Amino acid sequence: MKITEKDGIHIQGEEKVVADSRNSQGDINLVSHAHFDHMHLSDSEVVCSELTAKLAGARAGKEVKRTEHDRVELYNSGHILGSSAAKIKGEKSVLYTGDVSLRDRVYLDGFNPVSADILVVESTYGIPAYRFPEQRVIENRIKDFIQNEGSPLILFGYSLGKAQKIQKLAEQATERPILAHGSVKNMNDVVEESAEKEFRAIPYGENKELMEDNGILVAPSNTSQSDWVEKLVDKTGAVKAGFSGWATTDSFKYRGGYDETFQLSDHCDFDGLVKLVEEVDPEKVYVQHGFDEEFASYLKREKGFNARALKQNQSSLTDF
Numbered sequence: 001m002k003i004t005e006k007d008g009i010h011i012q013g014e015e016k017v018v019a020d021s022r023n024s025q026g027d028i029n030l031v032s033h034a035h036f037d038h039m040h041l042s043d044s045e046v047v048c049s050e051l052t053a054k055l056a057g058a059r060a061g062k063e064v065k066r067t068e069h070d071r072v073e074l075y076n077s078g079h080i081l082g083s084s085a086a087k088i089k090g091e092k093s094v095l096y097t098g099d100v101s102l103r104d105r106v107y108l109d110g111f112n113p114v115s116a117d118i119l120v121v122e123s124t125y126g127i128p129a130y131r132f133p134e135q136r137v138i139e140n141r142i143k144d145f146i147q148n149e150g151s152p153l154i155l156f157g158y159s160l161g162k163a164q165k166i167q168k169l170a171e172q173a174t175e176r177p178i179l180a181h182g183s184v185k186n187m188n189d190v191v192e193e194s195a196e197k198e199f200r201a202i203p204y205g206e207n208k209e210l211m212e213d214n215g216i217l218v219a220p221s222n223t224s225q226s227d228w229v230e231k232l233v234d235k236t237g238a239v240k241a242g243f244s245g246w247a248t249t250d251s252f253k254y255r256g257g258y259d260e261t262f263q264l265s266d267h268c269d270f271d272g273l274v275k276l277v278e279e280v281d282p283e284k285v286y287v288q289h290g291f292d293e294e295f296a297s298y299l300k301r302e303k304g305f306n307a308r309a310l311k312q313n314q315s316s317l318t319d320f
């Protein structure tokens with residue numbers, strides 16, 4: 001069996017499995033979740049959850065043809081609604097986590113690890129510096145902030161996943177008006193249609209004046225330093241808050257120009273990653289994204305796992 005990271009993860013066994021690739025084709029094509037960097041763009045059939053097919057289809061503006069495969073089992077990976085880890089059965093089983101979180105958060109259940117011979121795991125926060133407080137503590141801090149902050153608020157998060165969790169926490173915390181930026185509102189509509197969730201937020205574009213009436217705006221994180229945001233802050237005295245696992249270090253606050261930050265993440269923290277690997281208990285671990293080298297060497301050194309980082313275009317033959 002050969003495992004390679006190039007355009008997504010390529011697993012060459014009896015059949016070729018391609019996971020989370022935008023362009024490459026395999027005998028089996030997997031889509032773990034509906035974030036754009038993982039979305040398959042060809043018209044071929046993909047193995048994914050029903051919800052991921054709906055969300056990805058709505059985002060791409062075309063039908064995503066979903067299929068199943070008797071060698072592939074999907075498990076909720078706890079990253080965003082519909083996200084799946086995939087276990088590929090064969091002489092040796094391979095568990096591919098995609099983006100993953102073990103924590104139950106707001107309305108989403110975390111991943112329950114399953115055993116496998118080979119594990120391919122993400123390592124976005126794969127160094128000990130990235131440890132998050134308990135989820136209950138993080139969510140209470142966010143709700144306290146929303147309740148106690150008297151100024152208008154702008155809350156920034158990725159438009160699919162994070163933005164909806166922030167909105168739910170705001171709904172629980174306050175009766176103040178909640179406004180959704182256009183791209184967040186689009187994702188709310190898709191989630192409401194596909195996942196039987198409801199959001200109280202009204203469109204920002206038609207209700208801008210409510211920001212002067214202590215409104216709470218939820219906007220995509222890539223707009224945190226944009227001109228319109230700066231103007232809105234000047235005009236209303238709004239306070240800006242960012243939500244990410246990167247908020248563990250101060251640089252996130254400076255880079256995003258935030259007044260407040262919270263460690264609300266859709267990924268495992270360092271301890272979560274270690275726990276995941278221990279529970280899967282594989283013979284071999286491949287690590288991808290973020291602190292991959294660091295996490296692989298930690299697993300080798302401290303936990304005795306046969307672990308290595310998957311590097312772009314570097315094949316790894318697993319010799320069984």
Ligand SMILES: [Zn+2]
Binds near residue numbers: 033079099
């Ligand atoms: Zn993702």
